[in-house]
Each structure stands twice: as structure tokens, then as C-alpha cells.
Amino acid sequence: MTRTVAVHLTVNGAAATISVEPRTTLTDALRNELRLTGTHLGCEHGVCGACTVIVDGAAVRSCLMLAVQAEGRDVRTVESLGDAAHLGPLQLAFRKHHALQCGFCTPGILTTAHALLSEEPDADEDRIRDVISGNLCRCTGYIPIVAAIMEARSAYLGVQAEAAQ
Amino acid sequence: MNNVSQLLVGHPVERMEDARFLSGSGLFVDDLERDGMLHAAILRSSIAHADIVSIDTSAALRMPGVHAVITAADIGGEIPVIPLRLAPLPEFEPFRQPVIAADKVRYVGEPIAVVVADSRAIAEDALEAIDVQFEALSAVTGRGATEDALFACADDNVSLRYSAGFGDADAAFANADYVRTERFSVQRHTALPMETRGLLAEWDSSSARLIVTGATKVTFYNRRALAKMLDLGQDDIDLIEIDVGGGFGVRGEFYPEDFLIPFAARKLARPVKWIEDRREHLMAINHSRDVACELSIACRSDGTMLGLRGAVFSDMGAYIRTNGGVVPAKAAQFLPGPYRIPNVSVSVETFMTSKTPVGTYRGPGRFEANFFRERLIDMVALDLGIDVAEIRRKNLITEAELPYPIDGLVPYEGPTSYDTGNYVEVFERALLEIGWRDKCHLQGRLIDGVRHGIGLGCFVESGGAGPKENAALTLERDGSLTIAVGSSVLGQGLETVLGQIAADTLSIPFDRIRVLHGSTTLLDEGFGTYHSRAVVMGGSAVLDAAKKLREKILEQAANHLGRPNSELTIADQHVVAANGASVSLAALATEQVLSADGTFANTTRTYSYGTHAAHVTVDPRTGRVEILDYVAVEDVGRAINPAIVHGQAIGAIVQGLGGVFFDHLVYDEEAQLLNASLADYLVPTASDFPRLRAVTLELRPSLTNPLGAKGAGEGGIVAVAAATANAVAAALTPLGVEIHHLPLTPPRLWRLIKDARDRTPTAA
Numbered sequence: 007m008t009r010t011v012a013v014h015l016t017v018n019g020a021a022a023t024i025s026v027e028p029r030t031t032l033t034d035a036l037r038n039e040l041r042l043t044g045t046h047l048g049c050e051h052g053v054c055g056a057c058t059v060i061v062d063g064a065a066v067r068s069c070l071m072l073a074v075q076a077e078g079r080d081v082r083t084v085e086s087l088g089d090a091a092h093l094g095p096l097q098l099a100f101r102k103h104h105a106l107q108c109g110f111c112t113p114g115i116l117t118t119a120h121a122l123l124s125e126e127p128d129a130d131e132d133r134i135r136d137v138i139s140g141n142l143c144r145c146t147g148y149i150p151i152v153a154a155i156m157e158a159r160s161a162y163l164g165v166q167a168e169a170a171q
Numbered sequence: 172m173n174n175v176s177q178l179l180v181g182h183p184v185e186r187m188e189d190a191r192f193l194s195g196s197g198l199f200v201d202d203l204e205r206d207g208m209l210h211a212a213i214l215r216s217s218i219a220h221a222d223i224v225s226i227d228t229s230a231a232l233r234m235p236g237v238h239a240v241i242t243a244a245d246i247g248g249e250i251p252v253i254p255l256r257l258a259p260l261p262e263f264e265p266f267r268q269p270v271i272a273a274d275k276v277r278y279v280g281e282p283i284a285v286v287v288a289d290s291r292a293i294a295e296d297a298l299e300a301i302d303v304q305f306e307a308l309s310a311v312t313g314r315g316a317t318e319d320a321l322f323a324c325a326d327d328n329v330s331l332r333y334s335a336g337f338g339d340a341d342a343a344f345a346n347a348d349y350v351r352t353e354r355f356s357v358q359r360h361t362a363l364p365m366e367t368r369g370l371l372a373e374w375d376s377s378s379a380r381l382i383v384t385g386a387t388k389v390t391f392y393n394r395r396a397l398a399k400m401l402d403l404g405q406d407d408i409d410l411i412e413i414d415v416g417g418g419f420g421v422r423g424e425f426y427p428e429d430f431l432i433p434f435a436a437r438k439l440a441r442p443v444k445w446i447e448d449r450r451e452h453l454m455a456i457n458h459s460r461d462v463a464c465e466l467s468i469a470c471r472s473d474g475t476m477l478g479l480r481g482a483v484f485s486d487m488g489a490y491i492r493t494n495g496g497v498v499p500a501k502a503a504q505f506l507p508g509p510y511r512i513p514n515v516s517v518s519v520e521t522f523m524t525s526k527t528p529v530g531t532y533r534g535p536g537r538f539e540a541n542f543f544r545e546r547l548i549d550m551v552a553l554d555l556g557i558d559v560a561e562i563r564r565k566n567l568i569t570e571a572e573l574p575y576p577i578d579g580l581v582p583y584e585g586p587t588s589y590d591t592g593n594y595v596e597v598f599e600r601a602l603l604e605i606g607w608r609d610k611c612h613l614q615g616r617l618i619d620g621v622r623h624g625i626g627l628g629c630f631v632e633s634g635g636a637g638p639k640e641n642a643a644l645t646l647e648r649d650g651s652l653t654i655a656v657g658s659s660v661l662g663q664g665l666e667t668v669l670g671q672i673a674a675d676t677l678s679i680p681f682d683r684i685r686v687l688h689g690s691t692t693l694l695d696e697g698f699g700t701y702h703s704r705a706v707v708m709g710g711s712a713v714l715d716a717a718k719k720l721r722e723k724i725l726e727q728a729a730n731h732l733g734r735p736n737s738e739l740t741i742a743d744q745h746v747v748a749a750n751g752a753s754v755s756l757a758a759l760a761t762e763q764v765l766s767a768d769g770t771f772a773n774t775t776r777t778y779s780y781g782t783h784a785a786h787v788t789v790d791p792r793t794g795r796v797e798i799l800d801y802v803a804v805e806d807v808g809r810a811i812n813p814a815i816v817h818g819q820a821i822g823a824i825v826q827g828l829g830g831v832f833f834d835h836l837v838y839d840e841e842a843q844l845l846n847a848s849l850a851d852y853l854v855p856t857a858s859d860f861p862r863l864r865a866v867t868l869e870l871r872p873s874l875t876n877p878l879g880a881k882g883a884g885e886g887g888i889v890a891v892a893a894a895t896a897n898a899v900a901a902a903l904t905p906l907g908v909e910i911h912h913l914p915l916t917p918p919r920l921w922r923l924i925k926d927a928r929d930r931t932p933t934a935a
Contacts, residue, residue, distance in 0.1 A: 029292065043202035044195015046416075048365050049449040053849035056365060084195035097193040101185055104818045108662020109192025110199065110365040110416030139856040142849070144365050144417050145662060146818060147825035148857040 183814030280454030338514030343478030366416020388423020412689030418661030457530030501536025624902025628893025634882015635707030657697015658709030703882025716769025827891025
């Protein structure tokens with residue numbers, strides 16, 4: 007049978023060991039091995055952004071990264087941003103601004119926005135628009151998504167201020 | 172009903188769907204796993220038109236982990252064909268698609284074999300081991316006869332021709348002061364929902380039952396179709412709808428895979444999952460648009476419209492699928508639009524090509540028809556020296572003329588009339604919003620190297636009809652409410668909207684309501700979600716059921732409280748009598764089953780309408796267009812949830828702008844699809860169209876349904892090409908450029924500008 011490789015990584019703050027074929031993408035490993043199905047596949051070649059996760063703080067297309075490349079890395083998925091009963095600031099802003107309809111692209115946009123605001127909590131509208139232009143959404147027309155991310159900035163500014171103290 | 176201030180209908184209630192989507196806990200079909208589940212991959216034709224000489228699956232079958240390779244030979248007997256769901260004209264029958272190619276392929280992407288294996292990766296590996304020998308035939312890429320006709324019954328590849336109309340167009344044209352004829356076209360593109368299609372089929376051998384998850388849109392119809400093909404009873408099959416990542420018309424129709432995957436599951440008696448990849452999606456899901464039109468108008472010299480003649484030509488692709496000829500039929504029907512044109516004659520010709528079959532995409536036919544007509548109106552205005560706003564104002568149907576019959580434009584449909592509205596008021600509102608009076612002097616002007624243009628597009632469009640929809644409401648023992656409805660949810664927020672309607676009628680808190688939808692287990696019969704009908708039909712069915720349930724609840728509470736129904740109200744999850752006595756809903760539901768079925772039947776269409784206005788700049792050096800301002804004004808009768816309606820409108824405008832500037836399925840002369848990836852098939856991104864507005868009005872409620880709602884999902888898209896192309900044309904009028912064809916890519920506009928300059932070298 008096919009050869010598998012053990013991969014040790016941290017996912018959403020918890021240590022995980024998975025056994026995968028070398029050709030397995032990080033998306034497939036997260037979805038199938040760890041059953042974290044919030045990360046979606048929209049194109050499987052790095053264009054649509056639905057599969058975006060955060061690897062060592064950077065937004066990454068998990069369909070373009072092999073699971074074996076995640077050895078020793080810190081991976082965060084949409085599930086880490088808050089559960090349905092305890093939504094985080096980005097998620098709450100998305101709900102308020104009606105920044106999602108079918109919800110399929112939403113996890114990738116949330117992770118992209120979280121990575122952005124964690125680094126640049128004062129990102130302006132143009133910067134937000136530019137970063138989010140790597141994620142496709144067919145329902146919303148993007149305008150409410152940008153508005154929601156703008157609103158969520160204050161929560162990230164707060165976090166940065168706390169960290170600085 | 173009690174306290175009016177607590178009513179939810181008409182308010183931008185936050186959606187009940189959102190928490191699960193935002194936390195990654197939505198459940199889409201690819202999220203499902205089953206014990207013993209196998210994975211399917213589909214071998215698709217790599218060649219557009221060919222006879223299949225042989226299919227050798229032996230090498231694939233020998234691969235470890237491969238459980239089956241299914242070809243037409245394994246189906247046995249007659250290969251099932253995909254039925255015509257809408258307007259099943261007998262002319263289309265010979266052109267229906269078999270669920271798998273047996274001896275001939277007619278488009279790139281047509282299914283030839285299904286591999287079922289332990290993993291998707293193994294299944295995809297095995298596809299490469301299948302050896303298919305073809306004998307190539309000449310591809311059919313456009314209108315007209317070819318060396319090798321696609322179907323023996325049609326040498327000229329034409330599948331349908333008809334003419335229709337009202338009044339006397341010939342006389343109108345013969346007597347008119349002014350006549351103009353132009354040819355227009357809208358390119359082939361598709362809806363591109365973010366979630367590709369997928370199915371999980373499970374066969375229970377002991378009970379001979381089939382469960383198919385991943386269905387949507389018209390699950391009850393699809394169950395009937397599948398039962399017939401598999402020779403099962405309808406009750407032996409359940410089609411289950413879970414979360415769906417966008418529909419826009421293309422998803423949920425009956426496709427070949429809707430037979431092939433259940434067939435594989437039954438054959439192997441194992442759960443089989445198939446998830447379409449994006450490349451397959453672009454060559455397998457319905458394409459749309461791809462309509463050309465020769466349009467003629469007859470006017471008085473003052474711009475009064477007297478007659479319209481339109482010949483619609485529609486490239487249907489290789490087969491006629493479930494939607495039949497809806498796209499060209501609606502393109503023809505909506506040619507006259509919201510104008511008083513007494514004499515109209517239309518013709519439709521559908522022709523077959525070696526391309527992916529065509530179906531409906533949001534605003535089918537309307538997007539095209541509005542583009543054709545509104546473009547021609549601007550050309551007429553220029554010829555006659557009339558302002559483009561004035562010529563529309565002069566010809567728009569007035570409220571006094573409504574209802575306005577538009578009978579006879581679709582020969583197989585009954586009489587229909589534009590219902591309620593004030594087309595002129597909405598038009599004037601759009602002018603106000605775009606700042607027409609202050610900006611019209613900018614038309615065509617060159618400022619800082621770019622030319623400005625402002626364009627208008629008016630529309631009227633149908634939605635929300637027949638035949639009926641069903642809903643069942645149950646008061647649960649904990650006092651919560653469960654709504655089951657035959658409508659499907661495609662990501663529009665329908666759960667929230669239906670919850671709002673029930674919450675108001677039953678005075679039950681919104682967060683105590685659960686909406687089940689789309690699945691064939693819920694109701695005996697349902698009709699689904701298409702033609703902007705979910706709120707009008709499903710919402711009205713929920714309202715009917717909620718009213719009945721309210722009566723039942725009060726009836727039972729009356730026995731308890733010893734007071735007549737008329738003295739009872741529902742508040743705070745109790746039934747309360749005027750004297751203060753009360754009993755909880757939970758207690759009532761525990762005593763006795765409290766449920767009610769509701770239905771709403773309506774074959775009368777609602778007609779929503781509106782005007783779009785666009786202000787653009789065009790850089791004549793590059794052909795690049797920028798949207799400076801865009802506003803869509805639409806009267807939807809009644810908005811149950813204004814935030815959802817607004818969100819639909821903005822999203823639809825951007826989809827429409829994609830159709831104007833980007834979306835284009837490009838085929839070469841051998842009918843190979845050249846851009847079957849998202850790297851090559853472009854759609855709008857966040858940075859393309861940041862300045863858009865939608866104004867939703869509730870001027871004239873629909874009279875066809877108790878909610879007063881009209882279809883609201885398509886008004887945002889149907890006039891986008893009209894308004895935008897008119898704005899681009901207005902910007903380039905001083906250069907002698909006219910716009911006839913979409914998409915308006917920079918190279919195409921640059922070429923039009925250059926050609927115009929070459930003709931008149933003096934233009935700047």
C-alpha cells in the first residue's frame with residue numbers, strides 16, 4: 007500500500023500527530039485526518055482563497071502546501087477564531103454587516119483578515135481591500151466584507167495595545 | 172398579533188445561519204464521512220465531438236484500491252436521459268442528454284466512465300489508466316450547418332424555432348418615421364458558486380432504500396426523476412439538502428452525476444461520495460447566456476416607440492438539459508421591457524454546438540434582453556437628438572396602464588401581465604441617486620486622460636410563481652417551533668426570512684425557531700427554489716401554516732383557560748387570557764401534538780422592476796473602465812429582511828459586472844474549453860468594484876401573495892450590462908465607438924477605439 011509519513015504539528019493550540027501520504031495537501035490533512043471541516047476547498051490551485059489557514063502567523067493557501075511541510079509548524083484554522091456560541095470580534099462584525107451569505111468562502115476570508123489585522127490592526131480600507139482581493143466570494147459583492155473587517159480593527163488594536171503594555 | 176414594535180418582518184434581523192458558518196461548523200456535502208465510504212471520480216471526454224470506438228477499463232480495474240469502473244455498458248439496457256424540467260417541448264426531446272456517453276461524445280467534459288475507489292486520489296489515478304479510443308468528428312462551434320451534424324435529426328444543428336408577438340409589427344415598421352436595426356451578443360459564462368457540486372449516495376440493501384445528500388434547488392423533482400431512472404419508488408429515495416455554497420441557478424438541476432453516483436452506490440452497496448473539482452465544474456455545470464440578437468426598433472421622430480422586432484439566437488451547447496429553452500425564451504420575452512411598445516414580434520432559434528450544455532444563471536434571458544434593448548435605445552436617442560433619460564421617460568409604462576398585458580411572447584406560456592408598480596417613480600429615483608442633472612454634462616468628456624460616461628438601464632422581470640409550495644409547522648414539547656418547508660436554501664438566508672414570518676404570526680421568539688428545508692423527508696411534496704420564488708411561495712406557505720397553527724394553539728388554550736379564543740394572545744411563550752390567566756406553549760404541546768400544514772398555490776407571476784445607473788470612466792489609451800458610481804434601484808414590493816435583500820442586490824450587481832467585464836468561457840475552433848481554471852476564468856475580486864449602491868423600495872406590494880413580496884434575488888443583476896455598457900458607450904461616443912458585444916475587456920475596447928480612430932483620424 008501507499009507509504010505514509012508521520013507529521014507533528016500544532017493545530018489551534020493543541021499538539022497533533024497525523025499520518026499522511028506525502029502527496030496529501032494540508033487542506034486534506036486538516037479536513038480528513040483532523041476533521042476540521044471549516045477549511046474549505048474551492049479550486050485546489052491557490053486562486054480562490056477558501057482554504058486559507060494561518061501558519062506561524064501568516065495566511066497560507068492550505069491547498070498549495072503539503073501536509074508534510076507543516077512539520078513543527080503552528081497552524082490555526084477558522085475553528086480557532088471562536089465557536090458558534092462565542093464568536094470572536096471578526097466573526098461578530100461579519101454577522102452584523104451581513105458579510106456572508108452562503109458561508110462557503112467565509113472561513114478563508116476570516117483567516118486572511120485575522121492574519122492581516124493581527125499584523126496591521128490599523129490597516130486602511132485600501133489595504134484591506136487589496137489583501138482580501140485574493141479571496142473570491144460570489145454572494146456578497148465584497149462591500150460588506152470590507153466594512154466588517156474595518157469595524158473589527160478596534161478589537162485588534164486593543165490586543166496590540168495590551169501586548170505593548 | 173400583539174405588540175407591533177416586536178414584529179420581525181421588515182427588519183434587518185441578524186441571520187440564524189451565520190453563527191455556524193462563521194465558526195466553521197456549517198455542514199457542506201464534502202464535510203460528510205461514512206463508515207466504508209468510497210470516492211468517485213469521473214472520466215470526462217477530452218475531445219469535443221467524436222464516436223467512441225472502444226473503452227478499455229481493465230488496467231484501471233487492476234489498480235489496488237479501485238472497486239469499480241462504470242461505463243455505459245455497465246448501466247445496462249437503455250441509458251437514461253436527463254428530463255426536461257421546464258417547458259418540456261417535444262422538439263427538444265431528441266437533444267436530451269444521456270447520463271453517460273455510450274457511443275458518441277458531444278462536448279469536452281461529457282462523462283464517459285466513473286471510477287469508484289478507496290480514496291479520491293486513487294480514483295483520480297485510475298482515470299488515467301482508462302483507455303478510450305475515439306474517432307474524431309468535426310466540432311461544431313457556432314450557428315449553421317457543419318460537416319458532421321451533432322444529431323442525426325438536425326442537419327443544420329437547429330433544435331427549435333418559433334415566432335411570437337402581439338400587435339402588428341410589420342405595419343408599425345412600414346409606417347414609422349425612423350427605424351434602426353443592430354446586432355448584439357452576450358458571451359457564454361456561468362454562475363460559479365464557490366462550492367463546487369457534490370453528492371454522497373448511500374444504499375441500504377436490506378431495506379432497498381437510497382439516500383442522496385447534497386441535493387438542492389428542486390429536490391422533489393429530482394427525486395421523481397431519479398426514482399424513474401433507477402426503477403425505484405419515490406418513497407424509496409430521500410434527497411437530503413444540507414448547507415449549500417451558492418446556487419445562482421446552476422446548482423441543483425438534475426445532472427448526469429445525479430444518476431451516476433447513486434447508481435454506483437447501489438451497485439457496490441457502499442456509500443459513495445463525489446466532489447466535483449473546479450476544472451470539472453467549469454466544463455460540467457450548466458453554462459449560460461451565450462445569446463445573440465438582431466434587434467430592430469421603429470419610432471416616431473419624437474422618440475415614441477411604435478414597434479420592436481427581435482430575432483434571438485441561442486447557443487444551447489451539446490444537449491438540452493432540464494431548463495429547456497428558458498434562456499432564449501426569456502431573452503425574447505423581455506425584449507420590450509418596461510416600455511409601451513404596442514407592436515412586438517420576436518423569434519427564437521436555438522442551435523446545438525459541441526460545448527457544455529446551457530441552463531439558467533441568475534436573471535436568465537433578462538440580463539441579455541435588457542442589454543440588447545437598452546443599448547439600442549441609447550443609439551436611437553443619439554440619432555434623434557433626444558436625451559437618453561427623456562426617451563425612456565416618454566416610453567415607460569405608467570402606473571395607470573398597469574396591469575399591462577404582455578401576452579403571447581412565449582408561445583407555450585399562458586397570458587401574463589406586468590402587475591403592480593410605478594416604473595416612472597423608480598426611474599426618477601435612480602436619476603436622483605446618480606446625480607443625473609449635475610453629471611450629464613460630463614457625457615463623453617475627457618478629464619485627466621479618461622472619458623466619462625453615465626448610463627441608464629431600465630428593467631422589469633418576473634419571479635415568484637407556481638405551481639405551489641408547502642410548509643409544515645410543529646410546536647415542539649419544549650415550546651420551540653420547527654418549520655419544514657419544500658423550498659431549498661442556496662445560501663440566501665432563507666432560514667432567517669421564513670423564521671421571521673413564523674415568529675411574527677405565532678409570537679414565538681426567533682431564537683426558538685428551527686427551519687428544516689429542501690429535503691424530501693420533510694414533506695410529501697415540495698417545489699423548490701428558482702425563479703426568485705422562495706420567499707413569495709415558501710414564505711406564503713409558512714404564513715398559511717403559522718396562521719393555522721396559531722388557531723390550533725389558541726383553541727387548545729381556550730379549553731385550558733376557559734376563555735374564548737378572541738380573548739387570548741400569545742406572548743412570552745405563553746398563551747395569555749385577558750384576565751391574566753396563562754398556560755405555556757410547552758405545556759400545550761406536551762398535552763397534544765400541535766402542528767399545521769400550510770400551502771400556497773399561485774400561478775400568477777410577480778413583476779419586480781427598477782432602474783440601474785452607472786457612472787464610469789474609460790481610459791482610451793488602455794481600454795480600462797473604472798466604475799465611479801453605480802446605483803441599482805428596485806421595487807421588490809415588500810422586503811421581509813431588508814439586510815438580506817440589500818445583500819442580494821449588491822452581490823448581484825457585482826456578479827453582473829463580472830458578466831460585463833470578466834466572465835467568459837472561451838472555446839477554440841475545436842471546441843476545447845481554454846479557461847477551465849480560476850486562474851484563467853476571471854470573476855470580480857474585492858478591489859474591482861468598491862463603489863456600488865443598491866436602493867430597495869417597497870412602493871407597490873404584490874397582490875399575488877399575502878406577504879406582498881416580489882422576487883428580489885435577480886433585480887440586482889438583470890440591468891447591469893444595460894447600464895454599464897451604456898455608460899461605456901456614452902464615454903466613447905465622441906470617438907465614434909459603439910458597443911454591441913460583451914465582455915467589455917480592455918483589449919476589446921482598445922480595439923474598438925483604435926478602429927474608430929483609424930476610420931476618422933481627426934477624433935482625439
